[in-house]
Amino acid sequence: PPGAVLLLGPGEDVLLCPRAPSGESGHGRPDEALRVDVLPVPDGDPVVEAAGLAASFGVDSLAVEEHDLTVARHRAMATAAPRLLLADLGFTVEQQRIVKDEEEIGCLRIAAEITDQALGELLESILVGRTERHLALELERRLVDHGADGPAFATSVATGPNSGQGRHRPSDRRVEEGDFLSVRLGASYHGYRCEIGRTFVIGTAPADWQIELYDLVFAAQRGGREALAPGAAYREVDRAARHPLESAGYGEGLQPWTGHGVGLEIEEDPQLAPTAMGKLDACVPVTVEPGVHLPGRGGVRIDDTLVVRPEADGGPELLTMTTKELLAL
Known part of the structure; x- marks a missing residue:
């Protein structure tokens, strides 16, 4: 308690x-x-x-x-x-909490399913003209409707130029045609917390610069996901996600880590960061969440919760299943 x-x-x-x-x-x-x-x-x-x-x-x-x-x-x-x-x-207690048992992973799996349901329902609704704050509140209500204890953290909804801020708090800005819509949310279920982050475009076809930026972040996130394996160094997983963004000239504005552990808290050990020491074990749930944010213009962030599994068991288990395709809503 x-x-x-x-x-x-x-x-x-x-x-x-x-x-x-x-x-x-x-x-x-x-x-x-x-x-x-x-x-x-x-x-x-x-x-x-x-x-x-x-x-x-x-x-x-x-x-x-x-x-x-x-x-x-x-x-x-x-x-x-x-x-x-x-x-x-x-930090003995925190270190003991890194590896989860299957009962704990089961709770995280359900939390991810609830999160996917809430996000999927929002994507089917009309978004133009609604405020970031209203969308965030609706997402949190839908999490509870589907059985969550509550949100795992304060839901973030960023539209248009606001998506160019790495840590944006929902405002009264209304969704407009041509906007990037960047959403980050998660459910808490039986005390265990997950997170997902997705970026979409509002309107018809995305602009060329939006496609280029999205494809770059998608490739970086895929590299980080594919690097997850028992025995992989924390810093090497971070490098797999960070290197494509640095090579494209976006290294200066990147956040200090590209992923972290989740569980009873939304940010736990391990930290997937350039200076992090240690190696992954099996049954460790982590996020992989690279992003590029261009102040005043827009940004892309793709965020998944996964469980580290050996290759013999199929490799990393993806918990958050919402499509990562660049949808035009």
């Missing part, structure tokens, strides 16, 4: 919760053998309670995630357990 703290030790493991678990799918399923303690007061801090409980067990040190520990909490823990030595756990 949100705000809960898991205390692992030589004796009994304890889950400390600020309130009783609700049973919602996104809050996880505590093991039946796990002791669950609900704090007696609603404003109690599970982290501070965990420090006091650890001290009562007679332990000398407690491992914490320093990157998530505030100064105020650190002081409160020192007051509750002044003799307890705090050690940094680092």
Whole structure:
């Protein structure tokens, strides 16, 4: 549950919760053998309670995630357990979460199916004249209608020159003929999050420059997808997607990574980036999402969620199935 703290030790493991678990799918399923303690007061801090409980067990040190520990909490823990030595756990938990089991991948698969359904229905509707904000809200409503817990992140809809911004927030700009329409959305299902990004053209035939830019990003994204394999270095997957764009002269404006892990959070390890260290394992869900954005003119981004699989199992498993053809809507 949100705000809960898991205390692992030589004796009994304890889950400390600020309130009783609700049973919602996104809050996880505590093991039946796990002791669950609900704090007696609603404003109690599970982290501070965990420090006091650890001290009562007679332990000398407690491992914490320093990157998530505030100064105020650190002081409160020192007051509750002044003799307890705090050690940094680092990113051990995040590293443990990189590889998913088949039950987790099943949740991601359903999240992707819901996302594809929502996007597909929008593409069948009339788009000209509607605002970016309205389209984003409609997509998020459709995600819930199809069974999502909610959106995996804030849905992005960018039209015309707004698609030339890498991280655009939906505005009141209305869709016009000849626009690029760039959409990025994802569903959360049982707490697991996926994402998809697609770019379309509004009207009849796309302009030559739109076709050229789209084909370039499509080739880059395909290169990144095809590079996904157990044992592939993170940086090599990034290079497979990044190199075609750099060779075409678009290297300066590229985002720091061309993909990342997904799961309980929409951005998890691994990072597919030029300086990333490490290699992919099987059963790791990642995005491949290169894009080129031309400020004031327009941009293209193609984004898929996939699961790394060995070649003997058919290679990378594509979860987001919406067509990547440059459709004129």
